[in-house]
Amino acid sequence: MLQVSFIRNNSELVKQRLAVKNFKDIHLVDEILVCDDERKKLQLEFDITQAKVNVASKEIGTLIAKGEKDKVEIAKQQVAGLKETLQPISEKLAVIEKLLNESLVKLPNLPSELVPKGTTPTDNIIVKEGGDICKLYSSAVPHWDLIKKYDLVDFETGAKITGSGFALYKGKGAKLQRALIQYFLDYNINAGYTEYLPPFMVNEASAYGTGQLPDKEGQMYFMPADNFYMIPTAEVPLTNIYRDEILKEESLPIKMTAYTPCFRREAGSFGKDVRGLNRVHQFDKVELVQIVHPDKSYTVLDEMVEHVEQLLKSVNLRYRILKLCGGDMSFASALTYDFEVYSAAQEKWLEVSSVSNFETFQTNRMKIRFKNENGKMQLAHTLNGSSLALPRIMACLLENNQSPNGIALPEILHPYFGSNIIS
Template identity: 60%
Template sequence: MLQVSYIRDNREEVLARLAVKNFKQTELVDEVITLDDDRRSTQNRLDSTSAEANSAAKQIGELMRTGKKDEAEQIKAKTGAWKEEIKQLSEKLNNIEQQLHQKIVLLPNLPHSSVPQGKTPEDNEVVLTNGDTPALPENALPHWELAAKYDLIDFELGVKITGAGFPVYKGKGAKLQRALITFFLDEAEKAGYNEVSVPLMVNEASGFGTGQLPDKEGQMYFVGQDNLFLIPTAEVPITNLYRDTILKLDELPVKNTGYTPCFRREAGSYGAHVRGLNRLHQFDKVEVVQVVHPDVSYEVIEQMSAHVQGLLQKLGLPYRVLRLCGGDMGFAAALTYDMETWSAAQQRWLEVSSVSNFETYQSNRLKLRFRNAEGKTQLAHTLNGSALALPRIVATLLENNQTEKGIKIPEVLVPYTRFEWID
């Protein structure tokens, strides 16, 4: 959530940066400023009236103690009007604050100055490309056919049990999933992240804190009877560990990692680009989350990007890094890098990770602060990244490593899978 004071003091800059995100409801900026003007003036009137009433109460007490009852009664006769005015002003202030909140939560985060202009994924900036495209045999298959051939994943059985987008992993397919999860967690631990195991459902306050609500409400599975949401990513519960928290300066950076299943209602279009593991409603992911000092957050996002790239390198997957344009960025992000792996069988890039810096957008909603060197509280910066999301990693591993003999397991995973081939 943007800070009202920043919007007031930097109106033109706010409008210019919102334009980079192709945000159309720019009238909200002036509505927020107008409501804040009303809030300030109402607060001043309330403070003034309350001070006058408090002063009168002291006078009444003093007059009664000195025997000046008539004068005390004259002042006391005015207190009813003050009480009524205070009541009305308090109600007005509460109403204004509610309106202000409802408006400001509709404003997305402001993009960093490095974010390119653009409206669609085609406008994203390719930062780097790494690795060689594998040469596959002539009869190479896409991963959904490989999954059927080697009995690794049963998509139809998942449809029977739940519906489309809920696959069943079997045999070596299930073991490969488990191996990847453990490998990613081990690598995160080596990088200094503390592993946490968090709930898979969150309340509304948690969804609001990280920006999923109200922006992505339609994409989340809702448990109506209990007013809870299934998590779309571990980012939500892990970041909310620090909601309403004031950290000490020497506690920064906070680095946590966690594995969770993730649940997303988002509907996919039809065609090969959403077949198999390309887009699911339930999938596994290891997340890395940091809470850092604002002065270092843009160094940290580069470090987090390098961590994800290191995982892809160890898996032997060709990849590229994209800096997302304003129109393709998430609502709460100030800067996002996407990592995509090359699917040799499908001949297309598949997104496998997003790493984002939210600056103070989430921490303002979360009331997540730290006490700086001067002893004053200050909003922290939050960052998160997929390290990694499994479905498309599995897809590209199966496709890119297929041979006439079978599917070769990357060497780094063999200690986890305890097999070298799927055949």
């Protein structure tokens, strides 16, 4: 969330940037400023009165020590009077603070200057295309047919065990999935990321910290008996490792990677493009998270994009990189690049990674700070990116590499998979 002090000093800029995100409730900005002024007034009033109470209470202590009982009674009555005036002030203060916070939490992050204007995915800008165009033979089929043919994934039994959208990987399908996870993690570790294996459920504070709450609770699976949320991405547990911590400036950047399954209810969006592995409720993903110095975050964003691009190249998939327009960006992001791979048999681009800079949006919520060289407290920046979301990668690998003899895997996967072909 944005800092009130920043909004106060840059209210026009805030409104103007929010418009780029097509944010409707611009009036919240002015309401926040009014609330904050009121809060300050009340706080000051409260502090002054409370200070008097504190002084009087100390006096009572010394009066008791001296044994002046009459004066003690008078002083006690004075304090009682002060506390009566304090009562309504603190009630008002609590109300205004709640109001202020509710409004603050509704403001999305400001898009960076680099974000293109636009409202829908068609306004996203293709910044790069790469990888070889793959030529399919005439009787090539989509991955859902290949999955059946080679018995790699069983959706029917997944639905029997759990429900629709829960895939049961099997045999070489399960092994390929494991090989991809292993390869992606190794690739990230080689680039200096520390591997984690975090909990797959998080508490409310963690879901709030990365911005899933209070906005998107409908998109997460919730365990009411314990108040836990199933993670929609490893970003949530990874970033929350450093919640409420004051870091040493020299410990930045912090680079983390983790494999986790991701759980998404897909409420509202289900029914569209759900065939095969295109959209499922539980999928595997290897994630990258960095916590960095604010001066470095856009350089790091470029590095992460480059990192993911090289990974896609190494598995020989045709890809393109999109810079998301204001209207298609997530609530918490300041700048996002999406990666899509080309599914040759479906003749469709599938999103497999999203790399974002959140600037201070998450760290302000989570209070991840460091002391800068002047000894001042400063919020760090966070970034994250997928490397990569597995099901769609698998779909494209199967489709684009199919031949009458089987599915030839990219060379880099051979040692991980233990074979060069699925047949």
